[in-house]
Amino acid sequence: GENVEQHPSTLSVQEGDSAVIKCTYSDSASNYFPWYKQELGKGPQLIIDIRSNVGEKKDQRIAVTLNKTAKHFSLHITETQPEDSAVYFCATADAGKSTFGDGTTLTVKP
Amino acid sequence: SAVISQKPSRDICQRGTSLTIQCQVDSQVTMMFWYRQQPGQSLTLIATANQGSEATYESGFVIDKFPISRPNLTFSTLTVSNMSPEDSSIYLCSVHGGTGGKDTEAFFGQGTRLTVV
Numbered sequence: 001g002e003n004v005e006q007h008p009s010t011l012s013v014q015e016g017d018s019a020v021i022k023c024t025y026s027d028s029a030s031n032y033f034p035w036y037k038q039e040l041g042k043g044p045q046l047i048i049d050i051r052s053n054v055g056e057k058k059d060q061r062i063a064v065t066l067n068k069t070a071k072h073f074s075l076h077i078t079e080t081q082p083e084d085s086a087v088y089f090c091a092t093a094d095a096g097k098s099t100f101g102d103g104t105t106l107t108v109k110p
Numbered sequence: 111s112a113v114i115s116q117k118p119s120r121d122i123c124q125r126g127t128s129l130t131i132q133c134q135v136d137s138q139v140t141m142m143f144w145y146r147q148q149p150g151q152s153l154t155l156i157a158t159a160n161q162g163s164e165a166t167y168e169s170g171f172v173i174d175k176f177p178i179s180r181p182n183l184t185f186s187t188l189t190v191s192n193m194s195p196e197d198s199s200i201y202l203c204s205v206h207g208g209t210g211g212k213d214t215e216a217f218f219g220q221g222t223r224l225t226v227v
Contacts, residue, residue, distance in 0.1 A: 032213035043114075043202050043218030044153070089152065093213040096141060096206055102152045 002027040006090050006101025013080050014109050021104045023090035024072040030092035030099075033066055033073050038087045038103075047088075048075070080108045112137055116203050116219030123193055123226050130189045131222045133203030138183035143204040144176070147221070153202065159186045193226045200224070 003026040013019050025033075031052040036044035050057045050064045050073065057064050061080075066073040077084055085108045090101040113136040123129050133142065141160055145153040156176055157167040165178040179187045190197050203219040 034215050036216075041220070041223075043116075043204075043221050044216075045218070046215040049215060091216075093206075093216075096213065097155070097158075098143075098204075098206075098216055100153045 002030060002092055002094065002099040004090060004092055004099050004101045006104060008104060009102065010105045010107075012107045012109065015080060015082060017080055019075075019077045019080055019084070019106055019108075021075045021088055021090070021106075022072060023074070023101050024070075025092045025099075026071065027092065027094060028068075028071065030094045032093040033064070034091050034093065034098075035062075035064060035075050036089045036091065036100075038089065044089055077106075080106075082108050082110050084108050112139065112205050112207055112217040114203055114205065114217055114219040116222060118222055119220060120223040121225070123224065125194050125226055127193055128189055128191045129193065129224060130187050131201055131203070133186045133188070133219055135184045135205055139205045140183070141206065142180065142186045143206075143216070144178065144186075144188045145202040145204060147200040147202060149199070156188070156201075190224065193224075195226045198224055198226050 006023045034049035037047045038044040048062050048064050050066050061078045063076040087103045089103050091098045115134045144156040147153050155168050156171045157165045159165045159178045159180040161180045161183050177189045200221045202221045204216045207214045
């Protein structure tokens with residue numbers, strides 16, 4: 001089955017700096033790559049996603065890049081703010097089934 | 111999009127007892143997913159619940175321990191049976207948006223935080 005590895009497990013940045021989280025996956029059939037943000041006491045929520053026919057996607061301060069050949073994708077958050085502090089999960093999906101990375105706890109220090 | 115109501119939001123249970131978690135979706139969906147998230151860990155899929163058929167369980171999870179009901183296209187329950195402290199975890203219900211077989215984002219309930227004492 002699919003295996004998704006996510007790094008780093010924790011990340012601490014100063015407000016205004018950029019944060020990058022990286023994931024690799026094993027199943028070349030995976031075609032959908034979402035990123036979720038989970039705040040304390042809540043379920044994960046989608047923040048950005050990318051499909052296998054696209055190399056990069058941007059939404060304001062958040063961007064995702066995908067390298068299908070190397071089987072890795074990354075989340076980039078620029079101009080970080082304290083409210084960006086949360087746990088972030090990458091995931092892959094194929095035929096309705098999602099596989100999640102282990103999560104990255106991002107702390108943005110004011 | 112989909113709005114998922116999950117209850118209870120939290121519970122503290124005695125070992126050996128069972129807890130049933132309910133999940134209500136505001137639209138009809140074919141598949142509903144149940145995940146477990148142990149403290150500080152990622153989401154692990156327990157089973158996929160289809161309306162009108164038996165749930166499909168992932169490796170390491172069995173029906174006797176985690177029986178699932180799916181009586182209609184908007185509702186499902188997960189029961190955690192004969193609980194032990196190792197079952198202390200967050201349990202999440204999820205559905206996928208979109209149609210036509212295209213993979214899309216997952217929507218989650220707020221989770222049920224279970225503590226077994």
